[in-house]
Amino acid sequence: MNAPHTRTRYADPLQAPGTEERLWRAWRGWTALPEARLPRGGRVVVAAAHPDDEVLGFGGAISLLAGAGSDLTVVAVTDGEGSHPAARAVTPAAMARRRAEERRAALRELGAPDAGIVRLGVPDTRVARHERAVARALAPLLPGAALLAAPWTGDVHSDHEATGRAARAAAARAGVRCLLYPVWLWHWARPGDPRVPWEEAARIDLPPEARGRKAAAVARFVSQTEPLGPAPEEAAILPPEEIAHHLRDVEVVFP
Numbered sequence: 001m002n003a004p005h006t007r008t009r010y011a012d013p014l015q016a017p018g019t020e021e022r023l024w025r026a027w028r029g030w031t032a033l034p035e036a037r038l039p040r041g042g043r044v045v046v047a048a049a050h051p052d053d054e055v056l057g058f059g060g061a062i063s064l065l066a067g068a069g070s071d072l073t074v075v076a077v078t079d080g081e082g083s084h085p086a087a088r089a090v091t092p093a094a095m096a097r098r099r100a101e102e103r104r105a106a107l108r109e110l111g112a113p114d115a116g117i118v119r120l121g122v123p124d125t126r127v128a129r130h131e132r133a134v135a136r137a138l139a140p141l142l143p144g145a146a147l148l149a150a151p152w153t154g155d156v157h158s159d160h161e162a163t164g165r166a167a168r169a170a171a172a173r174a175g176v177r178c179l180l181y182p183v184w185l186w187h188w189a190r191p192g193d194p195r196v197p198w199e200e201a202a203r204i205d206l207p208p209e210a211r212g213r214k215a216a217a218v219a220r221f222v223s224q225t226e227p228l229g230p231a232p233e234e235a236a237i238l239p240p241e242e243i244a245h246h247l248r249d250v251e252v253v254f255p
């Protein structure tokens with residue numbers, strides 16, 4: 001996920017306090033969203049800008065896909081080494097290692113212990129500068145794939161949006177279906193928000209098992225859900241009010 005965590009200035013919508021999850025849960029717009037069909041089996045590629053994006057935005061779907069026998073590959077665009085840029089408690093290299101381990105544990109929780117992981121090693125926060133290279137790296141993974149999933153191009157996070165654009169371009173070239181999952185949308189948008197193309201959105205309903213697996217997977221990202229230390233720059237990236245958005249019984253995707 002990765003976000004700035006200065007809580008005092010709100011130049012960036014991700015720094016402002018987010019929309020309360022209770023407002024999302026009370027939203028009547030859910031029922032208007034059509035259900036997205038997931039492939040039954042076949043190869044599925046899931047791109048993530050940072051380790052945890054794929055679990056927060058698409059983890060329930062990953063669990064359903066794994067249960068249906070899909071052959072899953074996660075493309076790690078960055079290693080998420082920049083989640084706490086000013087923290088002294090952990091070096092970027094150590095953070096990258098830690099997050100890679102957390103991802104592996106999370107995929108086990110989702111029932112996808114054998115998912116392949118392709119690391120692209122793009123510098124964290126710099127995906128937009130490497131967008132074409134990301135699209136080129138995705139290309140050989142796509143022929144014959146049933147689906148490519150990636151962060152949403154409207155997520156108001158540069159790395160997420162660039163990963164989504166690269167995925168959409170690579171999928172179009174390969175003639176592969178592409179679904180884009182939001183991560184930060186639930187923070188900065190409000191129910192029915194006119195900035196969101198709801199008319200294009202589809203929902204993936206998560207039965208109790210998939211929802212439970214997703215909750216267990218999200219809990220594996222301790223480097224993001226717990227403070228690294230007492231200093232403000234060591235604060236949790238995913239405090240409980242953010243995690244709550246990702247523990248619902250539904251996920252949303254855009255084409």
Ligand SMILES: [Zn+2]
Pocket residue numbers: 001002049050053160183
């Ligand atoms: Zn991210």
